[in-house]
Amino acid sequence: MDLVSEVIRTVRVGRPGGRVIRQSNSRGLRFPAFAGTGFHIILRGTCWLITADEEPVPLRPGDVVLTATGSEHGLNRVPCALGGLPPAVMGPIPPAPGPFDFEFLCGVYRLEHGSAPQYLSALPPLMTVSPDYDRLPHLRTLTDLLSTDVSGTQPGTAATLPALLDLILVHVLRQWHEQQGAAAWPETDDPAVAAALRMIHENPRRQWSVARLSEAAGLPRAAFTRRFTAAVGRPPMAYLIGWRLGRGARLLRETDATLATIAREVGYSTEFAFSAAFRREYGVSPGRFRRAPADSFISGGASPGTGNAR
Structure with missing residues (x-):
């Protein structure tokens, strides 16, 4: 990873x-x-x-x-x-x-x-x-x-x-x-966990489950869940959801793709399912997230009246 x-x-x-x-x-x-x-x-x-x-x-x-x-x-x-x-x-x-x-x-x-x-x-x-x-x-x-x-x-x-x-x-x-x-650096040297992460990252659209991920990683489900959570800090499905929604957020920021297209790209069957999950994770709708200004500045000034910055 x-x-x-x-x-x-x-x-x-x-x-x-x-x-x-x-x-x-x-x-x-x-x-x-x-x-x-x-x-x-x-x-x-x-x-x-x-x-x-x-x-x-x-x-x-x-x-x-x-x-x-x-x-x-x-x-x-x-x-x-x-x-x-x-x-x-x-x-x-x-x-x-x-x-x-x-x-x-x-x-x-x-x-x-x-x-x-x-x-x-x-x-x-x-x-x-x-x-x-x-x-x-x-x-x-x-x-x-x-x-x-x-x-x-x-x-x-x-x-x-x-x-x-x-x-x-x-x-x-x-x-x-x-x-x-x-x-x-919080890396993982566990080859089974690394394989599962690679599969999630490369194909988030697939309908993954803990059973499918553990099978692909070559581990019993309970052992896979325990090792994945210890290495990554989150259970497999929580990590999968976070990865999908994070990728969806990047697509909202960086592309003009429709919400339905983005939903399918990150593994949701409908835009409504994606929107509900996105709102739970980010606290706003995908549309509002996309419309937010893309620029931000840090000023060299201090609070009004301090007069300490050039």
Whole structure:
């Protein structure tokens, strides 16, 4: 099971956003908790990653902060209490061109409906990565491209933004995995479970049942259910439903296919059955989910009146 690819497929359901934040003589910023996945890349200056419960972590240019499930955190030029930082606010505000001594790039997929899958929730709430840019010069190129893309008003950003976010997330997750070791990533080495996952992923339209999956995996039903749940964190049918609806959500976001077509593509006999299951999982109808705006921004400003961001 390629969990890096699973992460990217999952986060694409969210709304992509990006912003360059520049500051001078500021008090830093606090990023409230949100549902989704995001990162910061330090471009200029040094700072500290601030959390509520852990010691501050020093960061330098090139370092990456990654949150798999949108945990609250802050960035500040000196160690401090998280609660003392002004909150970052949302808004389509480009970075000011004035003098600044601290700059960082933000990228995010904001998940407005549904919840993070088990393999994302199993990761640490905040991860710091110091990429080897000499070995991975393309990561620096991707960072420059994303920084330029979100700082201007060039046509085509709706297409380039998610592509750049995906590529940066892939490389950062690979680096984190290499630095932490294989045990840090919630993979499964169980060949029976891996076979079942592959079958679900490759053919979600098939009318799978626990009996069919266990038979294909070559295990008794009870043993298969126990091993699958232990490895993945969810029972087989719960995982199958989540996978189908996640794929349906991506098709709603990325294609103009009819609801009936999407329903059949992900294994539901009718659009009404798909709509009911989708509403239970995401809290909104497929139509409302599809109509939601596809853009999102992170502002470099603080709350009104703080005046700390350039």
